Amino acid sequence: xxxxxxxxxxxxxxxxxxxxxxxxxxxxxxxxxxxxxxxxxxxxxxxxxxxxxxxxxxxxxxxxxxxxxxxxxxxxxxxxxxxxxxxxxxxxxxxxxxxxxxxxxxxxxxxxxxxxxxxxxxxxxxxxxxxxxxxxxxxxxxxxxxxxxxxxxxxxxxxxxxxxxxxxxxxx
Amino acid sequence: xxxxxxxxxxxxxxxxxxxxxxxxxxxxxxxxxxxxxxxxxxxxxxxxxxxxxxxxxxxxxxxxxxxxxxxxxxxxxxxxxxxxxxxxxxxxxxxxxxxxxxxxxxxxxxxxxxxxxxxxxxxxxxxxxxxxxxxxxxxxxxxxxxxxxxxxxxxxxxxxxxxxxxxxxxxxxxxxxxxxxxx
Numbered sequence: 001x002x003x004x005x006x007x008x009x010x011x012x013x014x015x016x017x018x019x020x021x022x023x024x025x026x027x028x029x030x031x032x033x034x035x036x037x038x039x040x041x042x043x044x045x046x047x048x049x050x051x052x053x054x055x056x057x058x059x060x061x062x063x064x065x066x067x068x069x070x071x072x073x074x075x076x077x078x079x080x081x082x083x084x085x086x087x088x089x090x091x092x093x094x095x096x097x098x099x100x101x102x103x104x105x106x107x108x109x110x111x112x113x114x115x116x117x118x119x120x121x122x123x124x125x126x127x128x129x130x131x132x133x134x135x136x137x138x139x140x141x142x143x144x145x146x147x148x149x150x151x152x153x154x155x156x157x158x159x160x161x162x163x164x165x166x167x168x169x170x171x172x
Numbered sequence: 173x174x175x176x177x178x179x180x181x182x183x184x185x186x187x188x189x190x191x192x193x194x195x196x197x198x199x200x201x202x203x204x205x206x207x208x209x210x211x212x213x214x215x216x217x218x219x220x221x222x223x224x225x226x227x228x229x230x231x232x233x234x235x236x237x238x239x240x241x242x243x244x245x246x247x248x249x250x251x252x253x254x255x256x257x258x259x260x261x262x263x264x265x266x267x268x269x270x271x272x273x274x275x276x277x278x279x280x281x282x283x284x285x286x287x288x289x290x291x292x293x294x295x296x297x298x299x300x301x302x303x304x305x306x307x308x309x310x311x312x313x314x315x316x317x318x319x320x321x322x323x324x325x326x327x328x329x330x331x332x333x334x335x336x337x338x339x340x341x342x343x344x345x346x347x348x349x350x351x352x353x354x355x
Binding site: 006015021026027028033039043059061068071072076077080086089092093094095098099119126130132135141143144145147148149156 | 242243255
């Protein structure tokens with residue numbers, strides 16, 4: 001039981017755990033672990049609350065369907081699983097500004113939230129453009145040796161590393 | 173493209189797999205901005221180590237089960253215009269936000285309010301903009317260099333294991349090399 005209350009496991013233990021999880025996800029649900037479609041569905045669902053049923057007719061929502069689905073439950077589960085892990089190890093805390101961000105850009109929660117929002121717009125837009133994210137392409141797609149996923153995952157890191165260098169070495 | 177067979181599979185399993193995935197991500201530190209940005213700054217290789225060991229473990233098991241006929245692959249089709257440009261845009265967002273769609277859910281569970289108030293709202297806006305532009309992108313840029321559903325073994329026209337074994341060896345060597353250099 002002590003294992004469950006530890007703050008950190010080695011990245012290898014975590015990675016092997018996620019790999020084994022992917023076996024069962026394929027065996028039981030015939031589905032790879034992936035996340036970003038659910039955010040697009042949530043976005044369409046929120047828009048539907050304000051603008052009504054006609055939102056469902058948008059071609060993109062015709063393709064992905066505005067339902068909660070298996071993957072929506074997966075994303076909900078991630079929040080719960082992370083919360084359980086953090087509570088068990090005493091690693092849960094409310095935080096507006098991460099320390100690495102604060103060391104480069106200061107302690108302002110407002111600035112951090114605005115930049116996080118802008119980053120989120122690019123992330124959500126890019127994930128749908130590429131057809132997947134760090135889990136769907138980066139883990140589940142690469143482990144199936146999908147060409148689309150290897151190209152995407154490499155581009156995630158090229159874009160990410162270059163932009164981080166720019167933010168932390170040029171702007172900060 | 174996105175019609176998911178899984179939407180008929182019991183939702184409870186999605187929740188169970190999600191709880192385990194979130195638990196692992198938090199235990200690995202991948203729900204934290206500092207760890208993710210540390211990886212993109214190339215000063216902390218935790219994220220890459222998690223991803224590579226997950227891919228190594230997952231790949232061997234998935235291809236073993238595929239060879240035995242227990243499962244079928246579930247691939248995303250792709251194109252150069254979609255995967256390269258989308259991947260680079262995603263990368264920019266990854267760096268600016270410091271979380272990705274999976275880890276942001278974990279970050280919210282961890283109590284990180286920049287993820288909940290800023291990042292989540294941004295992702296919902298970004299996917300909404302994509303849905304609005306989709307009719308114009310669909311037959312143009314997203315189809316440039318289309319290669320469909322393709323695996324590396326199919327691309328090279330070889331048996332699956334001719335790719336699985338060398339990729340497994342390369343991942344092991346890369347992980348050993350990272351440890352040897354103390355990264």
